[in-house]
Every structure is written in C-alpha cells, then in structure tokens.
Amino acid sequence: MLQNLNIIDLAIVESLDLNLEKGLSVLTGETGAGKSILLTALGLALGDRADASYVRPDCKRAEINLSFDLSDAPAAQAWLEEHELDMDEQCLVRRTIRPDGKSKAYINGRPTTLQLLKQLSSQLVEIHGQHAHLTLLESEEQSGFLDNFAQNTDLIVKTNQAYAQWRNNFHELKTLIQASTDQSNQQDLFSYQLNELQQLDLSNYDYPALSAEHTKLANLEQILSTGQTQLDALAENEQQSANQIINQSISALSELSNLTKELEEPTQLLVEAQIQIQEASHQLRHFLEAQEIDPQGLLELDKQISIIQNLSRKHQVDPEELPEIAQNLATQLDNLNHSSERIEELNLLVEQNQKDYFALAKTLSDKRIQAAIKLSDLISDMIQELGMPQGEFSIAVSPLELDQPKMNGTDKIEFLVSANKGLPLRPLAKVASGGELSRISLAIQVTTSHDKDAPTMIFDEVDSGIGGGIAEIVGQKLRALGNNAQVLCVTHLPQVASQAHQHLFVFKTNDTEMTTSQVRTLSTEQRIEETARMLGGVNITDSTLAHAKEMLLSGMAGS
Template identity: 65%
Template structure:
C-alpha cells in the first residue's frame, strides 16, 4: 500500500507531506482547490510523461516521492528482486522534473528508465479516471477487462507468442514465393555480378595497399629528387653538410669542455646526432638506389584501381566494402538456389503453427465464454443496485470469421446493455444516457477490480452523474473494495465521502499573489463540517450539520 506522498514545487503545491492509511480514503475540497494536482503528482511519480509546465513558478524543479509497503504486493516484490531493485518490503519511488521539461526517475535510490518505472507502477497502483466510461467504449479495452477477469493471461500470452511465430514464418514464406516468380532472372543477375567481382582476386584484395603502391609510383620522380637532395644535405655535401656542421660543433665544444666538464653530456649528444645523421643518409641512399620506375606496373595498378572504382560506383559501396558485397550476393544466390527446400519447410512450419494457434485460441475462447457469463451476472446485479432495476448487462464473445491467426485470439468481445425489459441489448457506445453509462462504467470497474491483486486503487470522480441513494450505494461499493486493499477516491458526493475511513481535505491559499494548495486529514468535527458543506453549499444550517452527522453515524454503524 501507499504509505506516504511527498510533493515539492509541483504546480500549485509548494510543499506537501501526506501519510496515507489502509482502507478507503476520500479527497474532497472546493472546485479549483487543487484536487487534480494530487492525481497529477501520482501519475508523474508512476511514469506519466512530464513537461516544464508542472514546475512551480520560480522553482528550479519539481519533485514527487512515493513510499510503499510491499507486504500486500508480492508481484511487485518479485519484480524488484528479479531486477535487483529490492529493498526489504519497502519501495521508494522518486521523480524529478526540471525547468526544461527533462525528468529523472529512481526506484529505491537507483536511477531507472521511464519504461521500467511504468512496468513496476502497474503492479502497485491502478488509477480509474473520471473519463473511464469513454475508455470502456473501446473494443480492445472491453477485451482486456474480460481477460483480466477471466485470469487467462498465461493462455493469452501463449496465443500471442504462437501468432508472432506464425506471422514471422508466413512473412518469410510469402517473400520467398514472390521472389520465386522472377527467380531465374535474379539468379542470372547475381551470377554475373559475382563473376564480375571475382576478377578482383577477392581473397587477396587490399584496396588500401594498391592505392598506396600507386601513389608511390606516381610520385617516384619527386621521391628521388627530394631524397637525393636530402642525402647531399645530410652527408655528401663537401662544403657544408649536416654531418660536417655537427662534427665542427662537436670539436669546438669538446675543446672548451676541458674547462667546463658539465659540457661533456652535450658532446655525447652531438656525437650521437652525427652518427644518426650519417646513418639516416646511408639508409636514404640505399632506399633511393632500390627505387626504379616501372611503367608497366603503373599501368596494371591504374587499370585495377579503375575497375575497383567503377564497381564501387556501380554497387554504391566503398571500394573496401566490395569483398563483403560479394559475400552477401553469394549468400543470396545460395538462398535462391535452395529456396524451394526452404519454401517446403516453411509451409510445414506455418501449418503446424496454425494448428497450434487454433487449439490455443479455441481454449482461450472457451475460457472467455465461461468468464463472460459470470461477469455479466455480477455487473447486472450491480447496475440494478445502482439505480437501473431493469438493467441487464451482457458480454458477447463471438468468433471472428478469419482464416489467418490474429493477435489476442479470434474472438470479438462486446459489452451490451439493456436498460429496460423488452428492449434489445445495445452496445455500450449506443447507450443514450450519460448517467446510465457512468453507472455501468462504475459497476464494471468495481466488479473487475474485485479479483485484482493491485494493492492500491485510485478513483478520480468516477461517480460523476450519480446522486441520491445511488451515490450512497456507490460509496458502499468503494468501501467494500477497501476491505483487502487501499482505496483512494476523489469525489464531490457527500454520500461517498461519508463512507471513507479517512477524509482528506484540499484547501487553496492565496498569499503574495501566489496560489498554493495544501492537503490535511480532517478530524471528526472537521469532517462533519465538510460533509455539511458538500450537502448544503454556502449556507450551512443546523439541519445540514445534523444530516451530516447522521450520514457519518449510519456509515460507521453499518460497518
């Protein structure tokens, strides 16, 4: 369960440190007081996308911290341990949003990615928004809810794994069959291209070495001229060579070193330099003597390089990538040569995968049909309690007329409702009354949540469009959910608020032209005042206060 929510500099909240309890907690306050920002903070801490607009004016960053006790969250404990993020039975989540919109996330003080945070969050908190009834109109969401209720996720995973294997094999099969139509023409082209590349002696191919040898022969005249001039300068110039100048300097400094022994090291260096200069001159002379112009070799190199560059341009690759290209073409040719064998193997494989998929999809469909009856019966009972005494809820599971496999099985799942006897059931999207749709949505959410293992559930104004005695029943249903999990509910209804174990109040402060919001836990007397405000509006009378006390007393007595 969620033990603590800490917010710093997030929108209208400057600083908030809120301890949370087990059971059902409600969050109330005047319109515009800032109730939504708490849901925003929770959403950000649990992995929602962030932007700079969340940072409080004049603050450098916003920060949200959540502390969880994982005693009632075994799946989260297991996941943290598998990902080396565990810390006994506690979990700390931290999210920081900077002024530039960039954010960082941490689990137990270790930096993690947003995707990792979202994966963990699904095992800790489930949020039902005030527009959940609109999401329910989506057919995929209806399928997801039925599958969650049926607890068929392991079988669904097998179906989808089999589908992906079939899809991959079938795609390769279709590609090979299509390629087979112009196979002969492609084989001829590949053989021609491979033969063309093989003239390059690919086993000994070294474009860099060829380029280097060509450059050397092309510049041989300059090499010989410059080399010979440097031999003269280093050693062979009788009048003033480097060797002669070093020898002269050595003689002069050796003479004065008799009076300054510390110059002996310099003499050694000059002697070594003279030897090195003479050796360099001799090596350079030997190199020059070994060089010989070879016009025939030059022609061969120019022809080879021209062929290489032409093939490089033709195939749109760099010259040194030609051997790799030849290897790829040979592999493709080999694949075409043996494609008929591969096609037969793929036909057998896709047929087996299709048979396996059909069996798994049939099992999944059976589980869904069995679960749909129980789900429909439970939701029908609940919408009757929620002010639709003649209402009937149906979950249709029908087979799609498809030959090929499909992700998530071959079923079409549709939620239907009949508000009055004698009238045919219609899809949820065609339910006329917004109030009816809200009640049906709430019934679905409460029913499908009953068997879930998520330890904390948050309902954000899901009771919109409901009032009177129905609102009291909604409050009772939400409270019943809190028997084995933590439930938080943002509400405007006193009938719902009076059912809570803990009442949180959001209030707005305006100081120095800066608006801020704060949350505090109401004591018994304050709670009476807040329920009365929700009942009576601006002018709270003695009768309103008495009614508020009675609602709280009846709620406590019934539990």
C-alpha cells in the same frame, strides 16, 4: 498500499504531507479547492508526462514523494527484485520537475526512466478517472476488463508469442516466394557481378598497398634522380659532401678539445651526427640500387587501378569495401540457390505456427466465454442495485473465422445492455444514457476490481450523475471494496463520503500573497459538519446536522 503522499511546490500546493490508511478514504471539498491537483500529483509521481506549468511560481522545482508498503503487493515486490531496486517491503517513489519542464524520477533513491516507473506503477495503483465510462465504449477496453476478470494474462502472452512466430516466418516466406519469381534474372546478375569482383584476387586484395606501389612506380624517375642527388650531397661527393664536412669539423675540434674540455660534448655530437648520415646514406644507396624502372609493370598497375575504380563507382563504395560487396553477393547468391529448400521449410513452419496459434486462441476463447457468463451475471446484479432494476448486462464473445492469426486471439468482444425489461440487448454505446453509462461503468469497475493486482485503487468522481438512495449503495460498494483493498475516492456525494473509513478535506487558504491548497484529516465531529455542508450547501440547519450525523453513524456501522 500507499502510506504517504508528500508534495512540495506543485501548482497551488506549497507543502503537503498526507498519511493514508487502509480501507476507503474520501477526498471532499468545494469545487476548485484542489482535489484534482492531488490526483495530478499521484499521476506525475507514477509516470505521467510533466511540463513547466506544474511548478509553483518562483520555485526551483516541484517534488512529489510516495511511500508504499509492499506487504500487500507481491507483484510489485517481485518486479523490484527483478530490476534490483528492492528495499525490504517498502517502496519510495520520487519525481521532481524543473521550471524548464525537465523532470527526474527515482525508485528507492535510485534514478530511473519513466518507462520503468510506469511498469512499476501498474503493479501499485489503478486509477479510474472521471471519464472512465467513455473509454469503456472502446473495444480494446472491454476486452481488457474481461481478460483481467478471467485472469488470461499468461494465456494472452503465449497466444501473442505464437502469433509473432507465425508472422515472422510468414513474412520471410512471402519475401522468398516473391523473389523466386525473378530468381533466374537475379542469379545471373549476382553471378556476373561476383565474377567481376573475383578478378581482383580478393584473398590477397590490399588496395592501400596497391595504390602506394602505383604511386611509387609512376614517379620512379623523379625518385631516382632526386635520391641520387641527395646521396651525392650526403656522402659520395668527396670534396663537398655532408659526411666530408662533418669529418673535417670533428678533426679540427678534436685537436681543440685537448686545450679545453668544453668542446668535448659538441665534438661527440658531431661524431653521432656523422654516424647517422653514414647510416642514412647506406640505406638510401641500398634503396636506389634496388629500384628498376618497369614500364610494363606500371601499365599493369594502371590497368588494375582502373578496374578497381570502375567497380567502386559501379557499386558506389570506396575501393577498400569491394571485398565486403563480394561477400554480400556470394551470400545472396547462396540464398537464392537454396531458396527453394528454405521455402519448403518455411511452409512447414508456417503451417505448424498456425496450428499452435489457433489451439491457443481456442483455449483463450473458451476461457473468455466462461468468464463472460459469470461476469455478465455479476454486473447485471450490480447495475440493478444501482438504480436500473430492469437492467441486463451481457458480454458477447464471438470467435471469428479467420484464415490467418491476429494479436490477442480471434474473438470479437462486445458489451451489451438492455436498460428496460422487454428490450433486446444492444451495444453499450447505442443504448445507455450518460447517467446509465456512468452507473454501468462503476458497476464494472467495482465488480472487476477484486481481480486486479494493484493494492490501491483511486476513483475520481466516478459517482457523478447519481444521487439519493443509489448514491448510498455506491458508497456501500466502495466501502466493501475498501475492506479488502485501499480505495481513494474523490466525491461530491455525502452518501459516499459518509461511508468512508477516512475522510480527507481539501481547502484553500489565502494567508500569504499566493493561494495555497491544503488537506486535513477530519475528526468525527468535523466529518458531521462536512457531510452537512455537502447535504445543505451554505445554510446548515440543525436538522441538516442531525441528518448528517445519522448518515455518518449509519455508514460507520456498515461493513
């Protein structure tokens, strides 16, 4: 359950530290007092999208911290252990938002992504917003309520895995069948292109080396001429070669070294230089003697380079990539040659995939039908208690006759309702008025909340559109729900507020230049005053206070 909510510099909240208890906690206050910002803070901490407008003016950042006790959240504890983020039976969630709109999220002090934060959040808190009754009209939302009630999660996962296997094999089969229609033309083309590339002796193909050899042969005359000139200059000209000049210097300096020791080192350096020149001359001479002008060899290389460049342009790749192109062609040709075998194999796989899928889908349909009967009765009873005495609710599960699998099974699921006796059941969107829809939504949420993993449930003004005795029943239902889970409810109804285990009052202060929203936990006397305000508005009379006290004592005496 959620133990503590801490907010710093978020919108109109400068600083707030709120301890929460088990059971039903209500948030009340004047319109605009800041009740919504508390739910906004919870949403942001649990992974909602953030922007710069949330940061209080002239502040470095906004910060929200949540502290959870996981003793009643085994699914969240398991998730944290799986992701190596666990910390005993406690979970700390932190979200910061900067003035530039960028944000950071942390789980138990370690940075995390919003995607992971949202995964964890779904195990901890479930939020029913003001417009939950509108999303209830969507087919996907209706299916979700029924499947949660029927505990179909694992079965849906298996069904969708079977669907994915069928889809992958079916798409491959379609591709191969389509390709086989012009298989002959493709085989001829791939074979021709592969034969072209195999001219290049691909097992020994080395384009950089081939290109270098071609460059050398094309410029061999210049290489030989320049090389011989430099060989003469280095060693073979007895009068003016570098070797001869250095030799003379060594001889002269050697005699002088006997007169001064300082000339020994430069003399030694010249000796080393002479050795280097002699070695370079030897290698150059060996290279020149080994070269032979080969016009025919150059023509062959010209021909090879030309073929390679043409093939490179044809396949739109660099010359070095031609062996890879050849390998790809060989693979595609092999696939085409064996496609008939693969088509036969895939036909069997697709047939088996369909059998597996439809068997799972049938099991899913049966579970949905059984759960729909039970849930329909429970919701019918609930809406009758909530001021629709002749109301009837039904969940229609219609298995569709499909040729091919689809996601989430083969059923069409539709919520039907009859608001008055004698009228036929019709789709929810076509029958219920705004007030009726709100009550039906609340009935569904309260009825199915027992089947949720999240230990904390938040209801944001889902009691709008009702009042009087019905509002009192709603309060009783929420209090009963709070006996087994932590329930936080934003409400304007005194009948609901009087049923709470904990009453939180949201108010604004103007002590500084900037308005600030604050929250305090009300004592019994303060609860009577707040309930009276909700009953009577501005002018609170003794009779209003007496009525408020009676409501509160009656609510506190409830289950």
